Amino acid sequence: MEKMYHIGLDDSHGARYAILPGDPGRVEKIAGYLDNPRLLGQNREYTTWIGELSGEKVLVMSTGMGGPSTAIGVEELYQTGVDTMIRVGTCGGMAEEVMGGDLVIANGAIRMEGTSKEYVDLAFPAVADFDVTAALRQSAKELGARFHLGIVQCKDSFYGQHSPERMPCGKKLEEKWEMWIKAGCLASEMESAALYIVAQVLGVRAGCILNTVWNQERKKKGLSDPHCHDTTLAIRAAVHAVELLIQEGSSS
Ligand SMILES: O=P(O)(O)O[C@H]1O[C@H](CO)[C@@H](O)[C@H]1O
Numbered sequence: 663m664e665k666m667y668h669i670g671l672d673d674s675h676g677a678r679y680a681i682l683p684g685d686p687g688r689v690e691k692i693a694g695y696l697d698n699p700r701l702l703g704q705n706r707e708y709t710t711w712i713g714e715l716s717g718e719k720v721l722v723m724s725t726g727m728g729g730p731s732t733a734i735g736v737e738e739l740y741q742t743g744v745d746t747m748i749r750v751g752t753c754g755g756m757a758e759e760v761m762g763g764d765l766v767i768a769n770g771a772i773r774m775e776g777t778s779k780e781y782v783d784l785a786f787p788a789v790a791d792f793d794v795t796a797a798l799r800q801s802a803k804e805l806g807a808r809f810h811l812g813i814v815q816c817k818d819s820f821y822g823q824h825s826p827e828r829m830p831c832g833k834k835l836e837e838k839w840e841m842w843i844k845a846g847c848l849a850s851e852m853e854s855a856a857l858y859i860v861a862q863v864l865g866v867r868a869g870c871i872l873n874t875v876w877n878q879e880r881k882k883k884g885l886s887d888p889h890c891h892d893t894t895l896a897i898r899a900a901v902h903a904v905e906l907l908i909q910e911g912s913s914s
């Protein structure tokens with residue numbers, strides 16, 4: 663096959679599993695947890711490394727920030743033979759109990775972004791694959807991590823999250839933000855809704871684990887708000903979840 667237009671890969675890699683950070687700068691670090699890691703390709707925001715876990719090929723590819731580049735990356739990875747994808751990213755806590763450094767496993771995503779609307783109407787939920795989510799939960803437990811499992815909010819504007827008062831539509835953003843919190847939303851990020859909807863439409867498995875960087879709600883209430891930019895724990899949890907899924911696949 664010809665190399666895919668954006669990610670620059672063809673199907674010769676032979677991997678079914680992909681770990682997907684947003685940040686290209688996180689790819690090599692994640693690949694360091696695989697056996698025999700090597701750079702496979704680099705185009706636009708898509709940096710890809712390949713390695714192995716339990717003898718099975720695994721890709722690590724950055725998606726860039728937001729739904730559009732994530733959807734393109736997922737579409738093209740699927741064309742090259744990938745059928746199981748785990749996003750490992752960062753988020754901002756929304757629920758009071760979600761602290762900087764905690765892991766958040768997203769079993770579903772609020773579709774307050776634009777990309778997934780060009781696949782299916784908003785009434786359709788953005789839901790993670792059950793087996794991938796279960797593997798992420800087991801992995802987080804085995805690592806002894808503090809983690810939360812639940813709904814995240816996906817939006818297109820990082821600064822609409824952090825400075826809604828600056829935006830002409832700020833009142834609406836604030837009203838919705840309050841609504842998501844009252845409904846039990848854990849955290850905010852930018853890619854999982856597009857990942858889940860595109861995965862659903864293509865018929866592939868997807869899940870997501872996030873490092874909480876901070877929690878602006880805790881800060882607002884005068885509570886402690888430790889910041890954590892270290893994604894190591896989320897990465898280790900994602901890599902081990904892939905191992906668990908590979909083991910599960912070979913025993914079923
Ligand atoms: O750290 P990543 O995976 O990029 O994820 C989060 O960080 C970016 C914003 O800072 C957005 O992409 C958001 O979803």
Ligand SMILES: O=c1cc[nH]c(=O)[nH]1
Binds near residue numbers: 752754755850875876
């Ligand atoms: O607050 C945050 C942190 C990471 N990513 C986001 O989208 N928001």
